[in-house]
Amino acid sequence: MSLKNMSDSELKSFRDKAASEYEAFKGEGLKLDMSRGKPCPEQLELSMPLLDILNSSSNLIDEGGVDVRNYGQLTGITETKRIFADILGISPEMIIVGGSSSLNLMYDAVARAVQFGVYGSEKPWGKCEGAKFLCPVPGYDRHFSITETFGFEMINIPMTPTGPDMDMVEKLVNGDPTVKGIWCVPMYSNPDGYTYSDETVKRFAALKPAAPDFRIFWDNAYCVHHLKDEHESLLNIFDEAKKTGNEDMIFEFASTSKITFAGAGVSVLAASENNVKQIISLLEIQNISYDKMNQLRHARFFGNADGLRAHMEKHKAILAPKFDLVNETLKAGMGDTGLLSWNVPNGGYFISVNTPEGCAKETVRLCKEAGVVLTGAGATYPYKKDPKDCNIRLSPSFPSLADLKKATELFCVCVKLAAAEKEIADRK
């Protein structure tokens, strides 16, 4: 029964029950963190053999004859490029292997564009009055922080189960030359877990941007991060862009942060020949080389793309039960209240839930007061402003199953309490 349909006394008794359950949780002195998509210790253990790959008697010469210990080879080593190229379905020449952080590669890509422009720019983005970035929402807070920091006006684009609202994207990109870019997490999106449909990818590839230097920031962070045996699949945007002559429009990013070690993986930027050439002309001022030793360590650990995919099965075995548990606990906890909606994702790192309007902030506050830290409400929107104050991103990866169950049960109680208080206040 929905709160709206309850009598005042039914509503009050619903609230009182939630409040008393909440007080009970508070008494337990919980101290749990579900705020970020951090791999759990068991996941990190999966990659410990990576540390034995290189030792003091290893051959440190890569396939191309490069001594990985020394300076040089700015764009990365042959074998690591090949694995990423296979995973992303592109040629190794399109790949620049970076350091341990793809966020860093994305920030740097925006910073270069703002300061110097990208291939095809008439002037640096920073010299374009009122430059805008499109932000599918809910989305990834760290993306939005980058474009906010560099002063872009950010425009919300509603996400759907097939991807961003492409009518809106086409209208804005094709019609407005101040629209310079869009953030996309095309597979198992952060936070919804949606994979862009073939049609969406084709429509992206067929954009006719008003800005000659518009770029799609294709953050393929979860390209191999499946939670089910049946994998979702994402059309290769570079293949589609080749057909439309739009290859220069795409910057693709990925990393092994959620494959090997979150803090010591290998990242990658993939782009067209024109883009790579322009990027290198600036990158070679910034750096002589990224850590090729870690690149070699990764390449030898996986062997090839299939080795990497097999490794992901082990992550799945750890993560899938956690996602299932959260889903089941949400279902049981929310019952037929209709107070919470969410997508059950087939991959990625998050479960994105929607409370009734105006209840997300209060829910997160209540959880925190009872010892469970969630991603801040609003974080999934530019400027941290969720216009309806309803979206919350749950991150099931890090806590243990027991903690996760407890935290999710508390979460359900907090949603109910926040919603009941709001309904009571609304009726006054």
Added chain:
Amino acid sequence: MSLKNMSDSELKSFRDKAASEYEAFKGEGLKLDMSRGKPCPEQLELSMPLLDILNSSSNLIDEGGVDVRNYGQLTGITETKRIFADILGISPEMIIVGGSSSLNLMYDAVARAVQFGVYGSEKPWGKCEGAKFLCPVPGYDRHFSITETFGFEMINIPMTPTGPDMDMVEKLVNGDPTVKGIWCVPMYSNPDGYTYSDETVKRFAALKPAAPDFRIFWDNAYCVHHLKDEHESLLNIFDEAKKTGNEDMIFEFASTSKITFAGAGVSVLAASENNVKQIISLLEIQNISYDKMNQLRHARFFGNADGLRAHMEKHKAILAPKFDLVNETLKAGMGDTGLLSWNVPNGGYFISVNTPEGCAKETVRLCKEAGVVLTGAGATYPYKKDPKDCNIRLSPSFPSLADLKKATELFCVCVKLAAAEKEIADRK
């Protein structure tokens, strides 16, 4: 006997002898590279045990309780900070440990200043018309490339054995608010190998910049890179700046690139509390953490600052004979011609030589034609323009002793040939 004092026929016979020696070298089909300060394979071997420090059964929790495999700890781990703090004589709170490249940290520091300003900026450097950078010359080409790329006007400051011409530095920094920064390699300078005197450091610390956001880029790249048992010593600029209230004026940089692995070391940025706070506010948008696993590997390998210093003795044992050989070969090859001057450095990675005016480019060209690649003439000056065309940077570290002897002998012949041809042309 100097060329100037030779008769035409003496000069011709001097030229002919050099030319015939040069042809003989050309016949040998040399293929050597003395262009960059790359550690040689024997130096890289010194750090191979670093690769055994972390393995699949290692404890990966740092002293602060942080799991180095996971995200977080943006400014670096406790034990690595402590070692760098000890080496640089500052407190660990002043340290941000970066990735494998201090060049990257320097580029990023300039990029942030241009885009956002530094602590104390009234506006971003990029919004200041005619912003200037002081460049002690000869200097490090990659420094100059950064400030050239970001559009600074670069002003040459002559180097002396005690450091940059401080009268000129004081006049420009204290008098001109468009002067935003200066590049310094204060110990075993690149390329001269000079260490700034105590007076020079004190005068730097006592600057009264016209720009409220002026910064000294103190690239202490060779702070422990001694070639002699008697070490030169550099005054701690932060200690001096504390006395003058100028702590915010300094960005210090260092790395282990020439201590462990050139391509897979650990870098560091050191700055005042105010600066670190401002930097973190932007760094946390760019990155979640640098590679803490490599930081831990380095900290455990060295144990402490003394362990690091002891490790440098092994480098000295490999490098000192190379520097001695180049020095001896130059002395023997140039004899009493007076055609070449150079400093015999007590540390660092380079020998900076000066040919007669207008002969450096031709010398480098001749060497290249005979199979020996040197750093391009002019590279040690902003815009690659050596106004006198006389400075050449020799990098003795990478080649073997035998190759080094051969390359240096060829170099001497090329200097003589270039100088003789020039003198002949001048007389016409």
